Amino acid sequence: MDTERARDLLTAELAELEDRARFAERTRAETSGDPNEEGALGQHPGDYGSEVATAMDTELLVDTVADQRRLVEEALARLDEGTYGRCLVCGAEIDDERLEARPEVATCREHADTPVVT
Numbered sequence: 313m314d315t316e317r318a319r320d321l322l323t324a325e326l327a328e329l330e331d332r333a334r335f336a337e338r339t340r341a342e343t344s345g346d347p348n349e350e351g352a353l354g355q356h357p358g359d360y361g362s363e364v365a366t367a368m369d370t371e372l373l374v375d376t377v378a379d380q381r382r383l384v385e386e387a388l389a390r391l392d393e394g395t396y397g398r399c400l401v402c403g404a405e406i407d408d409e410r411l412e413a414r415p416e417v418a419t420c421r422e423h424a425d426t427p428v429v430t
């Protein structure tokens with residue numbers, strides 16, 4: 313994988329994640345109010361159940377987006393260090409097809425499920 317191409321992909325992904333993070337955090341702020349008051353989203357108090365479900369989904373989304381952002385930021389850091397595109401477990405080059413699909417991955421296919429502590 314060309315490093316310029318990798319940087320383009322990662323930068324685009326980071327921008328999209330920042331948008332999603334802003335959206336998720338705004339939604340979380342709107343759904344975490346007092347359930348006895350009419351919600352900022354305009355639900356009636358009787359919609360308490362669905363409002364809680366939405367708040368939980370939003371919490372999960374905020375976490376997921378934050379995790380993904382961290383992975384992309386780490387991949388950008390590896391680009392700067394010149395170690396991008398190599399498996400953090402075995403050091404093998406990660407194939408282009410895998411990087412094209414998920415430019416933030418830090419491991420080869422063989423170690424796809426290996427937890428990497430960074």
Ligand SMILES: [Zn+2]
Nearest residue numbers: 399402420423
């Ligand atoms: Zn590996």
